[in-house]
Amino acid sequence: MSLNLATVSKIYGDRTKHPVHAVREMNLDIDDGEIIALLGSSGCGKTSTLRMIAGFESVTRGEIHLAGKRIDVLPPAQRGVAMAFEGYALYPPLTIAENIGFALRGSRGDTDKQVREIAELLEIGAFLDRRPNGLSGGQQQRASLARALIRNANLHLLDEPMGQLEPQLRAVLRGRVKARIRERGYTAVLVTHDQGEANAMADRIAVMYGGRTMESGDAEAIFSSPLHPYTKGLIGCVPNIEMDMERLVSMPGSPPDLVSPPAGCPFAPRCPKVMEICKTAVPPLVAHREAQQAACWLYDEKHGSAGSPGAARRSEGENADG
């Protein structure tokens, strides 16, 4: 089903004392049957976004709609959303088979067969009789993913679903998980640090930084010709897209303070192209190419050096230090 986030914000904690601005005015539109990946460094607000969609965190401001119906006011059970949690969230007393089948309780059909089928797809068929504490982190992670994928839900939210796996197994399972999502016509939001995974699995990418969307668009365009200086730096930090390590540490500077976030662009303190306007005004997320949007003053007609027609195209190939 289609998903729409309209200027969604999440502030944790006491609003007068040290509030954490985890997600800021996030807009996101996902079509029915589409897979979108949220990509960004640790702490940029990916999990908070998923947890608001699922209903495990309240929305501070903004609205979330699923298939046109407002859901941020509904309890989680009424949203029909399946989630693979970053921390797995398996029930310790239940076996892996019971954990996976839990989502199908009360439904008709051969539940055991469905559990075996998804477990084999994710290479955990041999562990169905064990309990979570008898499994490795990677095996528990796949059990959590199986529990989400077995459900014929309105929306699937997958939070770093393969982050604990060996690169080879991860590469195999990416293909299988994507095929499963496509076969069933699921709509999915994938959260990942892994650019290779995002590129292999997603139709579209939203790049987040400091709780905001920096750039979004078709996966191919984002990886082959990113517009935003942060995206260029992020992609430039990983020389080979198949490498699965986050190397943002090699980008100079540190992530923004979310308690006292910068007034303007969150990337301004680290951006090699920073201008005066960047320090005081938040750049809107605007389409600069077909199917590619960026939130950056560089592409603004009035303020930016790249703001003239065709500038987005000319900027291809530049990197963040360029």
Ligand SMILES: Nc1ncnc2c1ncn2[C@@H]1O[C@H](COP(=O)(O)OP(=O)(O)OP(=O)(O)O)[C@@H](O)[C@H]1O
């Ligand atoms: N319950 C909470 N209370 C206060 N702050 C929180 C809470 N949950 C998350 N945060 C903060 O909100 C910010 C965004 O966290 P979030 O978990 O959404 O990031 P993330 O992009 O998923 O990071 P990672 O890649 O490390 O999982 C972080 O600064 C985090 O410390």
Ligand code: SF4
């Ligand atoms: S808005 Fe300014 S600071 Fe932010 S990425 Fe663009 S040029 Fe850099």
Ligand SMILES: [Mg+2]
């Ligand atoms: Mg997270």
